[in-house]
Amino acid sequence: MPLKRGYNDCIKTIIPVRDFLDVMSGKWKFPIIVSIGVGNDRFVDIQESIPGITPKVLAKELKELEKHQLIKRTVLSEYPVKIIYTHEPYADTLTPIIYAMKDWGINHRKKVIGT
Amino acid sequence: MPLKRGYNDCIKTIIPVRDFLDVMSGKWKFPIIVSIGVGNDRFVDIQESIPGITPKVLAKELKELEKHQLIKRTVLSEYPVKIIYTHEPYADTLTPIIYAMKDWGINHRKKVIGT
DNA sequence: TATAGTGCTTTCCAAAAGGAAAGTGATTTA
């Protein structure tokens, strides 16, 4: 028997989209990437720049982003000890997506208010 | 006292990004939009084109996408009754994001396998 | 010795998301 083909075959798009979502889905990862991207590099600065995030969630998300080589954690042995978070070059590959999301969000808010 | 400014002020990006995420976050919405986009318009066709999705989840996500005016549900009074799901024009505004995610996912898979 | 600053971690709990399996209701043809 033949397999279903044609219209049904969107798997070539769905698989990479899900690969992307496996790494970047959730409420917090993009805001964190954006915050670090504009120069917030300290834990508390990142936390204060993202409304509503708690330290528990921030710590967890930072670990995941580090695991995926999107950010780097560096310990500076000053007093008091500083830890800074910076983008890895790989984080720059997300820039087009961030701009696309931002544009969509701006337009969506206009649409919703305009309704 | 002055408020924190400058580097800390990424809120202008974070707010629209979160507006976007409020509508489109989760594991299933993009795969569903893609599937309908390539021509799957029946419930079961959409379900079979997305590996792992259950009817309960699909029904819930379709309702949300309809609520946000991204898809349209049409009842055809044939026998047996057919229901078709199609894109609203607004769904096309997601196309740039879908392509950006797809490209990122393809590249990411190469990177991970290459490691 | 006490206190302050930094970067978290821990506990406890609630809410949301996700999954498996079976069932429902409307309709029409046999």
Add this chain to the structure above:
DNA sequence: TAAATCACTTTCCTTTTGGAAAGCACTATA
């Protein structure tokens, strides 16, 4: 009257995510 088709819905359960509040470890200064 029974079976078939389609599009879901329901139930029950597990997993994941999120949130509030408090605590902890390290170091240096007073």
